Amino acid sequence: MEERLGRRMPPSYREFLKVSDEWRHAGGFVWPPAGTEGARRHENESGLTDMFEEYLDEEAGPEERREVDLWRRGLQLDVESDITHVLMDPEDVGEDGEWAVYTWAGRRAGGPRRPNGTRVS
Structure with a gap:
């Protein structure tokens, strides 16, 4: 997976995948989360970049642009979900090498959220 994606994964995610490469139902509205075969860059697959860019104005700051x-x-x-995405951010990395995790659901107002401000662990 790291070779395919061209990036070393965060330490806790690497350890997790060593123990359990495939997940079952993750709870909530995300059914089978990705293992090493299914994890991929989002690359605006859902068109959400375009949607959120429409709301940026000239005064948008770096945080809005990062979002x-x-x-x-x-x-x-997320491999399958009910309009819920789970993403790890390779540019939001803690001192320990862990990536921030964000969730976004179409039924909530606003952009992606970082649950409890945590990183992968």
């Missing part, structure tokens, strides 16, 4: 770009650079962990 929009997450849909291009994020590692998508």
Whole structure:
């Protein structure tokens, strides 16, 4: 997976995949999260970059722009979902090498959220 994606995964995610490469139902509205075969860059697959860019104005700051770009650079962990995406951000990395995790659901207002401000672990 790391070779295919051209990036070393965060330490806790690497360890997790060593123990359980495929997941079952993850709870909520995400059914089978991706293992090493299914994890991929989102690359604006859902068109959400375009949607969020429409709402940016000239005064949008770096944080708003990062949120929009997450849909291009994020590692998508959901394989099937009910309009819920789970992404890891390879550009939002802690000192320990862990990537921030974001979720977005079409039924919620606003952009992707970082649950409890945590990183992968």
